[in-house]
Amino acid sequence: MGRTRRVAGPDMGVEVGGVRLPDPVMTAAGTSGYGAELAAYVDLSRLGAVVVKSLSAGPWAGNPAPRIHATPAGMINSVGLDNPGVEAWLEEYLNPLERAGARTVVSLWGRSLGEYARAAELLVRGLGAPGGSSVVAVEVNVSCPNLEERRGIFAHDPDMTAGVVAACVAELAPGGLPVWAKLSPNVTDLVPIVDAAMGAGASGVTLGNTLLGLVIDTEARRPLLGGGGGGLSGPAVRPVAVRNVFEVHARRPDVPIVGVGGVATGRDAVEYLMAGARAVQVGTASFADPRASTIVSDELTTWCETHGVGRVSEIIGAAHEH
Numbered sequence: 086m087g088r089t090r091r092v093a094g095p096d097m098g099v100e101v102g103g104v105r106l107p108d109p110v111m112t113a114a115g116t117s118g119y120g121a122e123l124a125a126y127v128d129l130s131r132l133g134a135v136v137v138k139s140l141s142a143g144p145w146a147g148n149p150a151p152r153i154h155a156t157p158a159g160m161i162n163s164v165g166l167d168n169p170g171v172e173a174w175l176e177e178y179l180n181p182l183e184r185a186g187a188r189t190v191v192s193l194w195g196r197s198l199g200e201y202a203r204a205a206e207l208l209v210r211g212l213g214a215p216g217g218s219s220v221v222a223v224e225v226n227v228s229c230p231n232l233e234e235r236r237g238i239f240a241h242d243p244d245m246t247a248g249v250v251a252a253c254v255a256e257l258a259p260g261g262l263p264v265w266a267k268l269s270p271n272v273t274d275l276v277p278i279v280d281a282a283m284g285a286g287a288s289g290v291t292l293g294n295t296l297l298g299l300v301i302d303t304e305a306r307r308p309l310l311g312g313g314g315g316g317l318s319g320p321a322v323r324p325v326a327v328r329n330v331f332e333v334h335a336r337r338p339d340v341p342i343v344g345v346g347g348v349a350t351g352r353d354a355v356e357y358l359m360a361g362a363r364a365v366q367v368g369t370a371s372f373a374d375p376r377a378s379t380i381v382s383d384e385l386t387t388w389c390e391t392h393g394v395g396r397v398s399e400i401i402g403a404a405h406e407h
């Protein structure tokens with residue numbers, strides 16, 4: 086592969102988790118609204134997909150303020166997954182996304198297996214006939230506490246992860262919707278959890294969510310965020326997430342991976358793809374600039390052009406060749 090040969094109009098299409106996307110760059114759940122909020126700034130149809138803020142079966146109020154706080158090279162949040170619920174989302178937010186020409190990935194969450202299954206069931210019921218909407222996949226946010234069995238975060242345990250994924254797949258697979266399991270980086274070894282998710286029917290994994298963190302308000306002598314601890318995101322977490330992608334791809338090269346954490350430039354996206362991700366999501370960077378996801382996409386395209394890469398999929402896993 087010539088590194089200085091310029092390639093005109095590289096093919097930016099990728100296959101990831103049972104879906105063909107025209108571009109590997111998506112938004113990340115919870116960082117660009119529920120629907121077409123970003124359409125005022127970017128052409129959503131140019132992105133690989135828009136991933137909506139996580140939805141639960143019913144409405145949920147989330148955590149008390151303050152909910153976000155700037156940290157060195159990132160931010161910490163304890164938004165607490167507030168959302169209007171699947172049915173209200175279908176009524177209010179899906180149409181604007183379809184009018185904007187976006188491919189949509191719906192993110193779901195719950196606090197018990199039953200709540201995850203119910204959210205998936207309501208989605209299937211609301212979407213109607215398979216293939217009749219812009220929804221191309223469902224990303225299941227497994228990083229939620231299991232309130233029913235009080236066994237901690239679902240995504241920290243392979244059996245609980247498998248349970249959530251299987252419950253969602255049972256509802257969504259008949260309608261042809263692939264399920265991506267969005268896993269937590271706050272574990273010692275991701276591979277058994279990836280295996281559990283894939284064994285339960287996931288079509289791919291999203292790696293990963295925020296890192297657990299805490300900021301103290303030293304004047305008030307208490308945790309700064311209303312929810313106590315929070316999740317760290319942004320460039321500060323990128324090397325952690327890139328390593329997770331690299332290690333999962335090294336040990337499970339056939340598992341489709343979506344990489345997320347601190348992507349703010351095209352070069353960051355290249356890093357994830359070379360580590361083994363087939364697509365990337367842009368989260369925190371969108372708070373600084375709502376155009377961030379399309380800027381990343383444009384810079385990635387330019388990188389391919391200037392590095393003689395005719396198809397972006399050529400570089401997936403390239404860092405493993407050495």
Ligand SMILES: Cc1cc2nc3c(=O)[nH]c(=O)nc-3n(C[C@H](O)[C@H](O)[C@H](O)COP(=O)(O)O)c2cc1C
Nearest residue numbers: 113114115139162226293294318319346347368369
């Ligand atoms: C304010 C905020 C809200 C988030 N809400 C969600 C959410 O609803 N569901 C989810 O799966 N991830 C959520 N995330 C995690 C992001 O999707 C992403 O995994 C994480 O922030 C790392 O990517 P980034 O560094 O590009 O932000 C949220 C992150 C932030 C900063």
